[in-house]
Amino acid sequence: MILDLLTFLIVFFHVTEDTTLSVDLEDSDSAAVKLEYGVEKRAQDTFGKGSVPDKFCIAPCPQRNFGDSDFTYNPELLYKFEVQNSSQKCTPKSSGYISTLFSHSSEEEEEKRVLNEKFRFHYPHVQITFSKIKSIKKEMLQIAKTCGLDVPTLAYAYVFYEKVVLKGLVNKSNRKLVAGAALLIATKINDHGSMGLSSIIDHIETVFRINRRDMLQLEIPLCVALDFKLHASEAEIVPHCQRIVSAQN
Structure with missing residues (x-):
């Protein structure tokens, strides 16, 4: 626990030549959303009087409240779900290039719809669809490649993101913001050879x-x-490192 707290302090008082990301005293309240599993506690002065916009909150889904002891992260869960529930690919039996494209596209859309429905059935507390989770992770991979982030750094970002997604704390409004924050935190902790934080x-x-x-x-x-x-x-x-390397080969 002490090591985790030290890591947290390093991350949030991290300064580079390109940018300073330390928390200003005036701005610290704007990020101080105190979250307890099962209870969402928001500082009333976080964004002034009134409610806090959803995209700035990592908030539990009302369908499921649980303590930390109820959650065990499995890095294979999303991967195995797709492998076990994806239909086998088949070549459309249609003549003509255009008709083949339309047929293939409709099959992909139908498979995506079915996967999303199955995922929602098995994990009703997760607030975003399976296809959105996949899409976000592809964009995280794109950013990592462009910025020269190493494989472990991206794997860390995936772990951070999947954990809060599977806890039901990510919604449609904040899914990209949370993914970006996960990448940034992972970079501060692990990566020292990529381009500057800015x-x-x-x-x-x-x-x-x-x-x-x-x-x-x-x-x-x-x-x-x-x-x-x-x-x-x-x-x-x-497991994430292995899949990232496999996808790059």
């Missing part, structure tokens, strides 16, 4: 089409949702 933030902002300030405001809430456990185990990281 350039990485630029790429995250461009690919996800989000506002950097909105993303930075979610860094601390994301760490709270992760219980400040920013050192993933080998068992959590290795």
Whole structure:
């Protein structure tokens, strides 16, 4: 726990030649969303009086409240779900290039719909669809390649993102902001050979089409949702590393 807290302090008082991402005293409240599993506790002065916009909160789904002891992260869960539930690919029996394209496209859309329905049935507390999770992870991979992030760094980002997704803490409004924050935290912890943080933030902002300030405001809430456990185990990281390397070959 002490190591996790030290890592947290390093991450959020991290300074580079390109950019300073330390938390200003005036801005710290804007990111201080205190989250307890089963109870969402929001500071009333976080964004002034009134409600906090959904995209700035990592909030539990009302369908399921649970304590941390109820959650065990499995890095194989999403991968195995797709393998076990995807239909076998087949070549459309239609003549003509255009008709083949339409047939193949309709098959892909139908498979996506079925997968999303099955995923929602098995994991009703998860607030985003399976296809959106896959899409976000592809964009995270794209950012990692462009920025020269190493494989373990991307794997860490996947672990952070999947954990909060599977806890039911990510919704349609904040899914890209949380993914960006996961990449940024993973980079601060692990990667020392890529481009500067400022350039990485630029790429995250461009690919996800989000506002950097909105993303930075979610860094601390994301760490709270992760219980400040920013050192993933080998068992959590290795499966992601293997799939990332396999996808690149």
